Amino acid sequence: MTDEIARPDETLDETRPRLIAAMIPHVAFDGWTAASVAAAAADAGIDPDVAHLVFPRGAAQMVDAYTAYANTRMTAALTGIGNMKVRERIAFAVRTRFEQAEGERETVRRAVAIFALHPALSAKSTWRTADAIWHACGDTATDFNHYSKRAILGGVYAATLMYWLGDESDSRADTWGFLDRRIAGIMSFEKTRARLTSGSGNRPSIAQILGRLRYPAV
Known part of the structure; x- marks a missing residue:
């Protein structure tokens, strides 16, 4: 997705609210889980490896x-x-x-x-x-x-x-x-x-x- 290319220098703190916004519709079904993070990352064009680092302390x-x-x-x-x-x-x-x-x-x-x-x-x-x-x-x-x-x-x-x-x-x-x-x-x-x-x-x-x-x- 283009967002990954457009925001190559985005910090984790900057990525966090963007990822959260994309997670909202998924949490209703998958909860506050890695599955919601992965789905949101795909929706928002965030590198999945980066998304994995955004919430190291979990739910x-x-x-x-x-x-x-x-x-x-x-x-x-x-x-x-x-x-x-x-x-x-x-x-x-x-x-x-x-x-x-x-x-x-x-x-x-x-x-x-x-x-x-x-x-x-x-x-x-x-x-x-x-x-x-x-x-x-x-x-x-x-x-x-x-x-x-x-x-x-x-x-x-x-x-x-x-x-x-x-x-x-x-x-x-x-x-x-x-x-x-x-x-x-x-x-x-x-x-x-x-x-x-x-x-x-x-x-x-x-x-x-x-x-x-x-x-x-x-």
């Missing part, structure tokens, strides 16, 4: 790369949201992420199965997605809020992901309702926290934040 590295690919794709679509309220930006970003993956639900389901075997990687992946969303929404916090925002949004994203995978409602309407309720609960919590900590210098613990995610207002 876990593949799903990690898929998350990075999906983050980049989502971020590219989040332009022109600066006039929205923060709550609207976050909801739009999360919804965009899932709408982009609508035709990839089986691929995502298989990725979740791999993440279940690698909890540390799953946590890292969720954090990176939350970070990508906050950055796309214009967040510039560098203090405690930087971490608390990502911890909270990571919980919202993970819960919504599981709901979306099982949602069979028209146009995933139930998922968007679930997402809106989660975000409403977080905004209510943030307002309460602001009142309680105003002038006191006290900050909520991570345990408190995660507890609020476990028992959201609905």
